[in-house]
Amino acid sequence: MGRAGTIKTQHGVIETPAFVTVGTQGTVKALTPEIVKDAGAQVVLANTYHLFLQPGDEIVKKAGGLGKFMNWSGPTMTDSGGFQVFSLGAAYGKGISKVVSKNKELLLPEAGYDTDEKEAKPRLVHIDHDGVMFRSHINGDAHYFTPEKSIEIQHNLGADIIFAFDECTSPTESIHYQREALDRTHRWAKKSLIHHKKLGGEQALFGIVQGGRHENLRKESAAVIGAMDFDGFGIGGSFAKEDMNTAVQWVNEVLPEEKPRHLLGIGEPLDLFNAVESGCDLFDCVIPTRLGRNGTIFTKRGKIHIGNAEYVTDFSPIDEGCECYTCKNYTKAYIAHLFRGKEMLAGTLASAHNLYFIIHMVKGMRQAILDGNFEEYKESFLKHYRI
RNA sequence: GCGUAGGUGGCAGAGUGGUCAAAUGCACCUGACUGUAAAUCAGGCGCCCUAUGGGCUACGAAGGUUCAAAUCCUUCCCUACGCA
Numbered sequence: 352m353g354r355a356g357t358i359k360t361q362h363g364v365i366e367t368p369a370f371v372t373v374g375t376q377g378t379v380k381a382l383t384p385e386i387v388k389d390a391g392a393q394v395v396l397a398n399t400y401h402l403f404l405q406p407g408d409e410i411v412k413k414a415g416g417l418g419k420f421m422n423w424s425g426p427t428m429t430d431s432g433g434f435q436v437f438s439l440g441a442a443y444g445k446g447i448s449k450v451v452s453k454n455k456e457l458l459l460p461e462a463g464y465d466t467d468e469k470e471a472k473p474r475l476v477h478i479d480h481d482g483v484m485f486r487s488h489i490n491g492d493a494h495y496f497t498p499e500k501s502i503e504i505q506h507n508l509g510a511d512i513i514f515a516f517d518e519c520t521s522p523t524e525s526i527h528y529q530r531e532a533l534d535r536t537h538r539w540a541k542k543s544l545i546h547h548k549k550l551g552g553e554q555a556l557f558g559i560v561q562g563g564r565h566e567n568l569r570k571e572s573a574a575v576i577g578a579m580d581f582d583g584f585g586i587g588g589s590f591a592k593e594d595m596n597t598a599v600q601w602v603n604e605v606l607p608e609e610k611p612r613h614l615l616g617i618g619e620p621l622d623l624f625n626a627v628e629s630g631c632d633l634f635d636c637v638i639p640t641r642l643g644r645n646g647t648i649f650t651k652r653g654k655i656h657i658g659n660a661e662y663v664t665d666f667s668p669i670d671e672g673c674e675c676y677t678c679k680n681y682t683k684a685y686i687a688h689l690f691r692g693k694e695m696l697a698g699t700l701a702s703a704h705n706l707y708f709i710i711h712m713v714k715g716m717r718q719a720i721l722d723g724n725f726e727e728y729k730e731s732f733l734k735h736y737r738i
Numbered sequence: 739g740c741g742u743a744g745g746u747g748g749c750a751g752a753g754u755g756g757u758c759a760a761a762u763g764c765a766c767c768u769g770a771c772u773g774u775a776a777a778u779c780a781g782g783c784g785c786c787c788u789a790u791g792g793g794c795u796a797c798g799a800a801g802g803u804u805c806a807a808a809u810c811c812u813u814c815c816c817u818a819c820g821c822a
Contacts, residue, residue: 375774396773434773443775450772475775488775519773559773587773595772616773637774644777645770660767690777691765698777 416509444472653737
């Protein structure tokens with residue numbers, strides 16, 4: 352199902368499959384736009400909730416829009432805040448991530464509920480029929496988001512591609528809850544679309560498919576969202592690591608073929624290969640930059656922890672043959688030194704490499720599809736890459 | 739030489755008769771991170787074992803008191819500050 356394509360936006364063309372660089376607060380953490388560009392990035396994704404809280408969408412609008420404000424001349428996207436329904440809600444303070452690969456007991460319905468009320472952090476989110484009350488993670492202020500509100504903010508932010516307001520559910524939720532949340536997400540999708548049309552403008556709007564790990568819900572969602580007049584689609588929500596791929600396949604079999612599909616928040620190499628193979632065109636993920644700042648670095652042979660003792664005297668580059676700025680100029684020993692010294696440049700160099708690594712891995716997939724040898728490319732990559 | 743305060747795990751620094759292999763921080767070792775609550779978080783950190791338990795060695799050194807000492811006593815060594 353893999354395919355190569357192009358998406359034309361007001362600020363340039365995106366050649367897909369493409370990795371979308373995450374710049375939540377209107378900045379790719381630790382990197383300048385020049386470094387992001389040099390890493391091969393085509394498009395940057397910022398976040399509605401974060402930019403609404405600070406500096407405020409009106410300020411971004413006055414600045415001339417997200418791209419101008421952050422000095423990124425290429426295409427931009429904004430997420431709707433739907434992920435924060437999860438990260439500041441069900442997941443808040445509980446160590447739950449959107450992809451469950453270990454701690455399988457989290458997938459049991461009861462895992463979402465705390466037995467010890469005193470230990471539990473209170474959720475910063477309250478969901479109702481029409482929207483979500485967020486408590487600012489910065490200062491506790493309450494803000495109410497509806498689909499209309501999210502779209503309005505995103506129109507102010509002015510990204511080329513924006514997302515419908517959805518509810519990203521926790522993998523710990525029961526099928527009953529997934530059903531309920533899915534109905535909400537569908538209702539909100541329609542409202543997002545209506546409000547988007549009403550506001551007009553040149554931005555593209557992507558609807559988001561949910562449905563957790565359940566085949567019937569996923570396919571239903573793909574059919575419902577796919578039938579609406581969106582410019583493209585996001586595939587969101589939670590998965591167990593093993594069945595993420597099948598869930599994506601269920602969805603992509605149903606979604607209209609001619610519109611782009613964005614797998615939200617996914618970015619591990621194996622997941623990206625599977626997603627491309629299953630017909631996804633776009634992906635965004637914090638992993639290159641977050642891992643980079645935290646000292647984990649991608650190499651052709653797998654991830655390494657640059658802070659580990661073995662790298663203190665390793666004067667070779669991170670990845671032999673890598674053409675990124677970091678590898679062309681610095682050794683592992685130096686980067687290890689920067690991390691140990693808590694120098695800011697540490698996160699910058701590691702993020703620059705990780706971003707280059709993931710972006711070029713996906714670019715390689717695109718080329719392989721065009722050359723008709725995707726299978727060989729995937730096999731040869733995974734042969735060396737230790738998961 | 740006299741006076742005062744001290745000498746505790748790699749470092750800083752709690753503890754001042756049993757609940758102490760010794761708080762806490764740093765350093766060190768390892769791990770986690772998937773639409774960013776995150777330059778974050780978690781675990782480990784004397785040695786050994788027939789390991790959710792047991793043994794050994796340790797709080798400057800050597801003696802001693804006590805059922806029991808990092809904690810009390812004696813002597814010695816060393817450090818900081820003050821006075822000669």
